Amino acid sequence: MKKITFLLLTLSTSFYMYGQSFNGFLTDNYSGVNSVILNPANIVDSRFKTDINLVGVSTFVGNDYTGVNFMDAVKGDLDFDEDAYTYPTDNNNGLLNVDVLGPAFMFNLTENSSLAIFTRARGFFSAHNVNGNLIDNFDSDDSEDVFVDAGNLITIGHAWGELGVTYAQVIINDRTKFLKGGLTVKYLQGGGSARINGNNVTVDYDADGAGPDKGTISTTGELTYAAFDLSFDEDGYDYELPKASGVGFDLGFVYEWRSNYPNYQQTNAKGETHYLKDKNKYKLKLGLSITDIGGINYKDGIEETFDITKANVNEEDLQDDFDNADNMEDFLNSYYTNVNSTRGYKVNLPTALHFNADWSFTNHFYLNLNTDLSLVSKEKVSATRIANTVSLTPRFESKFFSFYLPVGFVQYSGFQAGAGLRAGPLYLGSGSVLSALVSDNSKAADVYAGVKIPIYQGRSKDSDNDGVIDKLDACPKIAGPIENNGCPWGDADADGVLDNVDACPKEAGPEENKGCPWGDADSDTIPDNEDACPSVEGPIENNGCPWPDNDADGVLDNVDNCPEIAGTVANNGCPPPAPKVTDAVLKTLNAYAKTILFHNGKATVLDESKSVLDNIVAILHEYPDSHFSIDGHTDSSGSDALNQRLSEERASTVMTYFIEHGVSSDRLTHKGYGETRPIDDNATKEGRRNNRRVEVTLVK
Structure with a gap:
C-alpha cells in the first residue's frame, strides 16, 4: 500500500527549513567573510585585515508533521513507525536546506571600504499545503477506504551555485554615530530544480473497488509539473549543468551607537585620527538587510499541467505503470491529460528580511536578537522560502575564541535551543542541539561546521611607548610628546632652547629672549636688551636713548652747560650773563x-x-x-x-x-x-x- 502511487512519493517529502544558516556564528564579530550571507555591510570596519573561508557546511531540516528523538536517530535506534510522533493536518509543511560556503575571502580596500568575493552552493527541498491525513492513511497497512482533499499542495526542490562580490562602505563616522552599508551582487548558476503543485486535488481510495483485496483510486484536479532538462554526458556519468542562470542581490546596513568612542580612537597634533581596528566599539549595534533578491531562469526547463481527473484506476495497474515509466514526466504524459506545456520557467530565490540587534554589556559578553522574515509568500509555487524565526543568543566573544547559546522560535517547528563555538580557524555548532538532546519530539535539527584562515587586525603598535601609536607617530622609534607627533623636541638653531619653547626655532637666541636673537627695534646699533629706549633711536653714550632737553631751551642736555636752566644756543644752553649795572x-x-x-x-x-x-x-x-x-x-x-x-x-x-x-x-x-x-x-x-x-x- 505504501508504494501504490506517485502521490505517496510526492507528499511524503515532509521537511521544513530553519530560518538561518550557521545559526549563532554569523552574529559573532569574528565571523568575517561568512557574515556577508546575513548582511553585506558586516565586512567593513571588521576585526580582520583579511579573512579566508576554506569551506563551511550548514544543514537544516524541519517540519510540522512529525517529531522524533534525534539522538536515537543518530545512534540508529529509531523505529519510525513506533517511535515517531505525527501531527497530521490538512496543511502540513516541510523543507530541507543545505548551505555550503566554499572558498571566500575579504580584504580592506581603504580604512573605510572593504571587498569580499565568495562562492556558495545551496539546496532547498520543500513541501507546503501537504495534507498530512492523506500521508497517514497511505502510510497505513490497513485496507480501508480513504477519501482526502489534497487541496493546493506545493512541492519544490532547487539547487544552485553562487559567485558573489560584496562591496561595503562606511557612510557616517561621527563620534557616537556610525553607519555602514553594503551591497552584494551574485551570479547564479542553476544546478537543478523540480516542482509539483496541485490545484483542487482529491484522492478517493476504494479498498475493494477492483475485487477482494484489490483497490481502485479515483482522482480529480490538476497537477503542474516543472523540471529542468536533466542531462549527462555520453557515458552517462558526468552531470552537465543546465542552461540556467540569473543575478541576485543582497543589500544591508549596520548602525552602531558608540557611547565610549574616545576610548577607540587617537588623534595626533596634525588632526589625523586613527580608529583602533582590533576593538569592537559599539554599545548597541543594529543591522537590517534584505537577502536573495532575484531568481534563476531555466531556459530548457519544461512546465506542464495535467488534468488528473480519473476514476476507478486499478491500484496494481497504476503501480506497474509508475514503475515502468522512465521519469515522472513520462508517467504523467502517458497516464493523464496534458492541458498545457511551456518551455522555460523561473525559480525565485528565498528573499528574506533580516533584523539584528547586538548589545555589548561587557568587553566580552554580548546578547543578540535576530529575526528572519520570509518575503516570499508560501503560496508562490515557483519560489523557495525560509521559515520565519526569532532567536536570542547570548555569547562570549574574544579574538581567538567565541561561544554561543542560541535559543529561539522557528515557524512550525517551535522552540529550539543550541550551542556553537569558534576556536581560531574552526567553527561549528547547531541551533537545535540542546533541545534535541532533551526532547523525544524534535521537529527540527541543524548542524554546521567549517574552517577558515583568519588574519586579524593587530593591536595598534607604540614601539617607543610614548603614548602615540606608530600609525600617527612621526618618530615611531624615538619617544616624544603627542604635541610634536611623537617626536622629541629638537633644537634646530642649536641655541640651547628646545623648539617647543623657542619663539625663533630657526634663529639662535638666548633663553631669556625665548630663543630669539636680541633685535634692534630702533636701528641705533644697540641690541634691545642693552637699549634703555629700545623703541626710540639714541646714542650708545646715553644707553640707546635720545639726549633729553630738560630745560626745554633747544640745547640737548649732553651739550647744555646749564641742563637744568633754560639758556641760549649761543651760550651752550646757559642763560646769557646778566648785564652789569652801570x-x-x-x-x-x-x-x-x-x-x-x-x-x-x-x-x-x-x-x-x-x-x-x-x-x-x-x-x-x-x-x-x-x-x-x-x-x-x-x-x-x-x-x-x-x-x-x-x-x-x-x-x-x-x-x-x-x-x-x-x-x-x-x-x-x-x-x-x-x-x-x-x-x-x-x-x-x-x-x-x-x-x-x-x-x-x-x-x-
Whole structure:
C-alpha cells in the first residue's frame, strides 16, 4: 500500500527549513567573510585585515508533521513507525536546506571600504499545503477506504551555485554615530530544480473497488509539473549543468551607537585620527538587510499541467505503470491529460528580511536578537522560502575564541535551543542541539561546521611607548610628546632652547629672549636688551636713548652747560650773563626814584608815581643777577623817631611793589634813614621836597 502511487512519493517529502544558516556564528564579530550571507555591510570596519573561508557546511531540516528523538536517530535506534510522533493536518509543511560556503575571502580596500568575493552552493527541498491525513492513511497497512482533499499542495526542490562580490562602505563616522552599508551582487548558476503543485486535488481510495483485496483510486484536479532538462554526458556519468542562470542581490546596513568612542580612537597634533581596528566599539549595534533578491531562469526547463481527473484506476495497474515509466514526466504524459506545456520557467530565490540587534554589556559578553522574515509568500509555487524565526543568543566573544547559546522560535517547528563555538580557524555548532538532546519530539535539527584562515587586525603598535601609536607617530622609534607627533623636541638653531619653547626655532637666541636673537627695534646699533629706549633711536653714550632737553631751551642736555636752566644756543644752553649795572643805570634808577611821591606823612605812594615804579621794575628785570637796596629818606619835619619809622615804611612799600611785579625778593633789601641823609636844604620847601625820597642803590 505504501508504494501504490506517485502521490505517496510526492507528499511524503515532509521537511521544513530553519530560518538561518550557521545559526549563532554569523552574529559573532569574528565571523568575517561568512557574515556577508546575513548582511553585506558586516565586512567593513571588521576585526580582520583579511579573512579566508576554506569551506563551511550548514544543514537544516524541519517540519510540522512529525517529531522524533534525534539522538536515537543518530545512534540508529529509531523505529519510525513506533517511535515517531505525527501531527497530521490538512496543511502540513516541510523543507530541507543545505548551505555550503566554499572558498571566500575579504580584504580592506581603504580604512573605510572593504571587498569580499565568495562562492556558495545551496539546496532547498520543500513541501507546503501537504495534507498530512492523506500521508497517514497511505502510510497505513490497513485496507480501508480513504477519501482526502489534497487541496493546493506545493512541492519544490532547487539547487544552485553562487559567485558573489560584496562591496561595503562606511557612510557616517561621527563620534557616537556610525553607519555602514553594503551591497552584494551574485551570479547564479542553476544546478537543478523540480516542482509539483496541485490545484483542487482529491484522492478517493476504494479498498475493494477492483475485487477482494484489490483497490481502485479515483482522482480529480490538476497537477503542474516543472523540471529542468536533466542531462549527462555520453557515458552517462558526468552531470552537465543546465542552461540556467540569473543575478541576485543582497543589500544591508549596520548602525552602531558608540557611547565610549574616545576610548577607540587617537588623534595626533596634525588632526589625523586613527580608529583602533582590533576593538569592537559599539554599545548597541543594529543591522537590517534584505537577502536573495532575484531568481534563476531555466531556459530548457519544461512546465506542464495535467488534468488528473480519473476514476476507478486499478491500484496494481497504476503501480506497474509508475514503475515502468522512465521519469515522472513520462508517467504523467502517458497516464493523464496534458492541458498545457511551456518551455522555460523561473525559480525565485528565498528573499528574506533580516533584523539584528547586538548589545555589548561587557568587553566580552554580548546578547543578540535576530529575526528572519520570509518575503516570499508560501503560496508562490515557483519560489523557495525560509521559515520565519526569532532567536536570542547570548555569547562570549574574544579574538581567538567565541561561544554561543542560541535559543529561539522557528515557524512550525517551535522552540529550539543550541550551542556553537569558534576556536581560531574552526567553527561549528547547531541551533537545535540542546533541545534535541532533551526532547523525544524534535521537529527540527541543524548542524554546521567549517574552517577558515583568519588574519586579524593587530593591536595598534607604540614601539617607543610614548603614548602615540606608530600609525600617527612621526618618530615611531624615538619617544616624544603627542604635541610634536611623537617626536622629541629638537633644537634646530642649536641655541640651547628646545623648539617647543623657542619663539625663533630657526634663529639662535638666548633663553631669556625665548630663543630669539636680541633685535634692534630702533636701528641705533644697540641690541634691545642693552637699549634703555629700545623703541626710540639714541646714542650708545646715553644707553640707546635720545639726549633729553630738560630745560626745554633747544640745547640737548649732553651739550647744555646749564641742563637744568633754560639758556641760549649761543651760550651752550646757559642763560646769557646778566648785564652789569652801570653808574648811568643807577643814575637813571635814582632819577626815577626821586620822582616817587608819597602822601604827606604817610608811606602810601601817590597814584601818579605808579608809572615811575613800573619803569624802575622794568630796569630791575634787565639785571636779574644784580641785587638792590631800597633806601627811604625824609625831610627834617617832625621828630627823628617819626621820620625814621616813616622812611622805613616808605622803603618797604616800594620794595613790596617791586616784588609784587616780579622782582625776586632775594635780590632786594630795604632800609630807612630818616632825616639823617638830606641831599638839600630842609630850610626851603623845595629842599624838603627833594629830601623826601627813595633811592635804589646797587648792592655789591
